[in-house]
Amino acid sequence: MRGVFLDTLTMKLEELDTSGLEDVLDHWDYFETTAPAETAGRIKNADVVITNKVVLDRALIENAPSLKLICVCATGTNNIDLEAAEEKGIPVKNVAGYTGNSLAQHTIALILALATRWHQYSDDVRHGRWSQSPIFCRLDYPVMELAGKNLGIIGYGDLGKKVAALGEALGMHVLIADSFTGEQKPGRVPVAKLLAESDVISLHCPLTENTEKLVNPDFLDSMKKSAFLINTARGGLVDETALIDALKAGDIGGAALDVLSVEPPPADHPLLDADIPNLIITPHNAWISRESRQRLLNGVVDNIARWLNER
Numbered sequence: 001m002r003g004v005f006l007d008t009l010t011m012k013l014e015e016l017d018t019s020g021l022e023d024v025l026d027h028w029d030y031f032e033t034t035a036p037a038e039t040a041g042r043i044k045n046a047d048v049v050i051t052n053k054v055v056l057d058r059a060l061i062e063n064a065p066s067l068k069l070i071c072v073c074a075t076g077t078n079n080i081d082l083e084a085a086e087e088k089g090i091p092v093k094n095v096a097g098y099t100g101n102s103l104a105q106h107t108i109a110l111i112l113a114l115a116t117r118w119h120q121y122s123d124d125v126r127h128g129r130w131s132q133s134p135i136f137c138r139l140d141y142p143v144m145e146l147a148g149k150n151l152g153i154i155g156y157g158d159l160g161k162k163v164a165a166l167g168e169a170l171g172m173h174v175l176i177a178d179s180f181t182g183e184q185k186p187g188r189v190p191v192a193k194l195l196a197e198s199d200v201i202s203l204h205c206p207l208t209e210n211t212e213k214l215v216n217p218d219f220l221d222s223m224k225k226s227a228f229l230i231n232t233a234r235g236g237l238v239d240e241t242a243l244i245d246a247l248k249a250g251d252i253g254g255a256a257l258d259v260l261s262v263e264p265p266p267a268d269h270p271l272l273d274a275d276i277p278n279l280i281i282t283p284h285n286a287w288i289s290r291e292s293r294q295r296l297l298n299g300v301v302d303n304i305a306r307w308l309n310e311r
Contacts, residue, residue: 001025002066003048003304006034010052011073016294020301024308043067050300051079058084069093069307071300091307095299097158099287104162106286107232108170110256111151111200113280114228117141144199144226144253147171152198154191154214155205155233163202172200180210195222200230207234215239220246226253232286235261240271247276254278258286 003025005013009032022028025048034042034054043049043064049056052073061067061084070080072094085092113119120141124130130138151167153160154177164174175198178188195201201223205211215229215238223229229252231238240261246252255278257271263284265272271281287293 001047001308002027002029002045003050004029004031004042004046005050005073006031006039006042006054007052007073008032011293011297013297015290016297018297020298024301024304040064048304053079055079056085057081061085061088061090069304071303073296073300075099093300093303093307095296095303098295098299099292100158100162102289102292103159103232103286104166106258106282107163107202107230108166110230110232110258110280110282111146111167111202111228114230114254114256114278115144115146115200117143119280146200149173149199150175150197152194152201153177154194154201154203156188157204159233160202160204163204167200180205180208192222195219196224198227199224200228202230203233203237205233205237207236212236213239215243217242217245220251223252225251228253229255230257231255232258235259235263244270244273244276247279250277254280256280256282258282259284 005028008030013030029042029046031042036055039054039056039060040063043056043060045066046064047066048069048071049067050071050073056070056079058081061081067088067090070085070090070092072080072092075094075096077092077094080092082092121138124138124140147170149172151164151172152175153164156164156176160176164176167174175194176188177191177194179185203215205214213236215231217239220242229243235257238257238261243255247255257280260269260271260281262269271279
C-alpha cells in the first residue's frame with residue numbers, strides 16, 4: 001500500500017512522532033506543499049491520500065485509479081468533493097476533538113489580551129513611552145476586569161465547553177446561545193439575549209448556510225459598545241467589512257480573530273489596516289501546539305488502521 005501526504009508543512013512533521021504513520025503503510029511520499037497543477041500526478045498511484053487543505057475535486061478523484069481512502073488531516077472536509085468520493089466508494093475520514101485544549105487556551109489568551117491591553121502597553125514599553133512617564137506606571141488604555149462579566153458562547157460543542165470552563169475559572173458568568181439546529185436545550189438563551197448581555201462573545205460554531213456572516217451589522221449593533229468579539233472558529237462567520245466599520249466607529253469594544261475569510265490573507269486585506277482600533281489578529285494558530293498536532297496525526301493513523309482492519 002502506497003500513501004501520499006500532500007501538505008506536510010501544515011503539520012511541521014519534524015517536531016512530531018511519525019512512527020505510527022510509517023508503520024501503518026508500506027510506503028509514503030511526503031510533500032511540504034502541493035500546488036493545484038501538481039495534485040493529479042502526486043495522487044495517481046496512491047492508495048491512501050492525506051490532505052490538510054489541498055483540494056481534491058471530482059476530476060482529481062475520478063482520475064486517481066488506485067485511490068482507496070482519503071484522510072483529511074483536519075476536522076473540516078470542505079476541500080473534498082464528498083459526493084464524488086462516495087460515488088467511487090472511497091471513504092473520507094477526518095479527525096475531530098484534537099485541538100480542544102490548545103484552541104481553548106488561545107481563545108482565553110485573546111480575551112485576556114483585549115481585557116488587559118497588554119499588547120498595547122508592551123508596545124509602549126518597547127517604544128520608550130514608559131521611560132518617559134511622569135509617574136511609575138501608564139494608564140493610557142482602559143483595562144476590563146473579567147471576573148463578574150458575562151461570557152457569551154455561540155457554538156457549544158467540545159471547544160465551546162472548554163472555553164466556557166476556563167471563563168468560569170476566571171469568575172465569568174457563561175451564557176450559551178440556542179442551537180442553530182432549532183433543537184431546544186436546557187440552559188440556553190436566545191442569541192438576541194446573549195448579544196445584549198455579554199461582555200465577551202466567543203464564536204465556536206461551524207460555518208454553514210445558517211451561520212455564514214453570522215456577525216453582520218445587526219449582530220454588531222446588538223452588542224454592548226464595550227463588548228469584545230472573539231473568533232477562533234471560521235473566518236466566514238464574520239462580515240469583515242461590517243466588523244471594520246463597527247471597530248472604527250467604536251460600536252464595540254474590540255475584536256480578536258484567529259481566522260479570516262481568506263488564508264493566508266493578501267497583504268492589502270482590509271482587516272490588516274493598522275488604523276483599525278483595538279483589533280488583534282493571529283495567523284490561524286490557535287490549534288498549533290505540538291500536543292494538538294500530535295493528537296491530529298495520531299487520529300489520522302487510527303483512521304487508516306481502522307480502515308485497513310475493516311477491509
